[in-house]
Amino acid sequence: MTLSQFLSLLNKRTDEYGGSLENSLRIVMEIYEVTRKALGKGFVLGVRINGDDLVMGGNTLLHSTEISMRLAAAGIDYLSISCGGQWEDALPPKLGEPPSAYRGYSGLRCWPRAWDPDGANVYLAEGICKAICKVGYSIPVIAAGKIPMPGLAEEILQEGKADLIGLGRPLLCDPDWVKKAMEGREKEIVRCIYCNHCAEVNDLFQTTTCIQWPQGYINAPLPFFPKQKRSEKKLSKVSGNPTC
Ligand SMILES: Cc1cc2nc3c(=O)[nH]c(=O)nc-3n(C[C@H](O)[C@H](O)[C@H](O)COP(=O)(O)O)c2cc1C
Numbered sequence: 001m002t003l004s005q006f007l008s009l010l011n012k013r014t015d016e017y018g019g020s021l022e023n024s025l026r027i028v029m030e031i032y033e034v035t036r037k038a039l040g041k042g043f044v045l046g047v048r049i050n051g052d053d054l055v056m057g058g059n060t061l062l063h064s065t066e067i068s069m070r071l072a073a074a075g076i077d078y079l080s081i082s083c084g085g086q087w088e089d090a091l092p093p094k095l096g097e098p099p100s101a102y103r104g105y106s107g108l109r110c111w112p113r114a115w116d117p118d119g120a121n122v123y124l125a126e127g128i129c130k131a132i133c134k135v136g137y138s139i140p141v142i143a144a145g146k147i148p149m150p151g152l153a154e155e156i157l158q159e160g161k162a163d164l165i166g167l168g169r170p171l172l173c174d175p176d177w178v179k180k181a182m183e184g185r186e187k188e189i190v191r192c193i194y195c196n197h198c199a200e201v202n203d204l205f206q207t208t209t210c211i212q213w214p215q216g217y218i219n220a221p222l223p224f225f226p227k228q229k230r231s232e233k234k235l236s237k238v239s240g241n242p243t244c
């Protein structure tokens with residue numbers, strides 16, 4: 001079982017690690033406590049949870065808000081909010097491929113694609129951020145999920161929807177994303193096109209690469225500029241995806 005499965009309402013264990021919220025949280029709390037003890041108070045230690053499991057019978061924002069309050073009360077330094085990625089709605093693997101929790105609707109929602117709206121999962125961080133604030137907790141809440149450019153990141157922060165921005169694929173695509181944003185060089189950011197090639201190869205335990213990097217690269221070229229990215233023609237040939 002993954003830690004997310006322990007926390008889920010779908011955790012049907014009958015021992016002290018399932019049933020009540022306290023029991024479901026037990027393993028996470030135990031890990032938190034030994035990790036905190038090993039690291040000491042001066043080390044930043046946060047937890048990532050699902051804002052919504054996005055499967056029938058799983059956690060919703062209502063439950064993740066309650067979990068967040070318990071974690072805040074335990075003294076974690078930040079909360080990072082993801083969603084989905086459940087086994088319950090995952091399609092079976094293709095012959096010869098490993099199983100993956102990311103092959104169903106809940107899995108797809110974990111990493112919004114090109115056709116999803118920007119900031120697709122921000123509402124979850126926003127819900128948790130506002131709920132824990134209301135009862136007096138002030139730990140930072142991180143929003144993640146298709147936040148492609150600094151303008152949207154800034155908007156989310158300014159509107160109080162989250163305290164910090166989490167970037168996965170945009171940073172894989174262009175590791176200088178933050179540096180370029182800070183220096184006002186947004187136009188030089190090589191944009192993630194949310195094709196999910198990286199996630200798919202990662203799921204297959206293959207080298208995680210980005211379709212935007214020049215052919216054959218296993219890391220982003222540094223520095224990396226938009227003119228170096230693979231052409232649209234080559235991209236659609238590689239990915240077979242007309243949206244690329
Ligand atoms: C290659 C890859 C590996 C990832 N591995 C994890 C992981 O181990 N744990 C996790 O919580 N999220 C993982 N994620 C999800 C990201 O942390 C992030 O939540 C998701 O990609 C959506 O954000 P983005 O649109 O900025 O990429 C991974 C994402 C990618 C692309």
Ligand code: SF4
Nearest residue numbers: 192193196198210211
């Ligand atoms: S392969 Fe690159 S462009 Fe495609 S989703 Fe991953 S990071 Fe973004």
